[in-house]
Amino acid sequence: MVRWIAGRVLSSAVTLLGIALLIFVAVRLMPGGYADVILGPLASEQQRAEVSARYGLDKPVFLQFFLWLGALLGGDLGISMVTQAPIADELALRLPVTGLLAAMSLTATLLAGVPLGVLSALRGGEGRGGTAGRLVSALGISLPEFVLGSAVIYLFSRFALGLRVGGFASGTGGFGATFQALLLPALVLSVFSVAATARTTRDAVLGVLVEPHIAAAVGRGEPPWHIVRHHVLRNVGIPILTLLGSIVAYLLGGAVIVESLFNVSGLGSYMISGLGRRDFGVVQATVLLTAAAFIVVSLLTELASGWLDPRVSTTRKAAR
Template sequence: MSTPASATAEQKSELAARYGLDQPLIMQYGHWLAAVAGGDFGISMISRQPVGTELLARLPITAELTVLAVAVSALAGVPLGVLTAVRARGGRDPGGGGAAGRLLSGLGVSVPEFVLGSLVVFVFSRYTLGLEVGAWVPFTQDPAANLATLVLPAAVLSVFAISVTARTTRDAVMGVLVEPYVTAAVGRGESPWFIVRHHILRNAATPVVTLLGTIIAYLLGGALIVEHVFNLPGVGSYIVQAVGRRDYAVVQAGVLLAAAVFIVMNVLIDLLVGVLDPRLGVLAGRRS
């Protein structure tokens, strides 16, 4: 078939009728919703393959990248926030992390993923540093090599999340440290890290867990750019390519998938927060 730029009027009409583009927008949207309810996300205009099948094939890659980035964010950001809060409360660091910590946090929040990702790709492509970029190895083929290909993308994707998590954790811990039960624990002679483990972490976890739920949605959006920069065949790069090619069925399905993940994560986070702090569940019950 001729390219869209050189297609005849008959060919354009045929394509419009095939994909329902000759109908009013409200009817197109209604037909699409009815098809989605039946599990049909449409056919890609470029590959001529079912969009649902293409998304399912790429979803494990994006999910693995997001899980690794969230794990890195939690494992690095939470301890860093707790450490700076305890040091500030103990008088050893009145600034709460010092100028260096605030500078790094500011840089982590302000540097876009595509800038940091492009820099990482250049450095690791220019110099032999033990990790390759642009090479994807499926997990079923070689788990170790698969994780090696995701180390750099996950690190780039988690920089912003680490900075925000550390800052939120620090503020939450600082708020808990002034509670009377912490003062009583100090008066009993309990060690600082025993107090942190048994009295502070769970009580300070609510805002941190809520933030992590929001970060997951943010990371899914950032994965579009990171996957494209690192040439990962995930959902993100698939949607970016679809936008450039005006493959509307893929873009619609990608937006719907992102919205569904965001809603499900928020519901799960609300349930988890109620488990971590039963007082919130009791308060919600009284209000209702």
């Protein structure tokens, strides 16, 4: 297990290095640069050259990358070219907001997606309940966040439906006000993940229900909900955990759109602002932080899978 964890940490470090290189090159391949955005189209070449030299953008790209990577390894995320403020300080203010938004969406996913999937599977997918469940799941998976979010903003702004749109102010009003302001964005963000979790749970439960040990439990006369709790849910934990690792990545990525729609000051809106202003350091740091969070969650998911099902750990040992 120690060797496996060490190998995963090493592969994660290599993955982060690759992501750092890709995002560093990608932001510099976008049309226009920081000097073009700040100075506008009427600026002279001398003015553009002065701005590029001030921020080191006139150096070769590979040299810029190694300088940024060296500072990153030393714990320095750099300075925003637009605000002249340390990027680490801004991330420290915005990370709890995006983390709370993702945690609320993940909680809604577990509380709604898993029970819906179990109930749909126990009904066998037959009747109006099963058909409605499949239709709702398909609609939730196929509906983009910006379409759903725009519709929700219109409805809750036009009619008094109990939840307030907007009004988010980071660091003011306490946890209760922050939770209330993030509730609607979190629900919008969780629609896809609830639908995907419900469908995955349904398929997993249907696969477990045909196993011989379920037939043996029925033959022993065990109550139906006792069979579900002790035999079915325990065996569907692995596919649900595997899916949740991907859902966390989706939630972090979907937060970019949802935070922009609902004007939430999180990592997503910070990255969008950096992209629009060609603030390279902001985009690089935000993407790298999000990728690191996803890698950590994936590692924890694999460890939890081995704890829930010892066969997973045995398979890893056999592979080594």
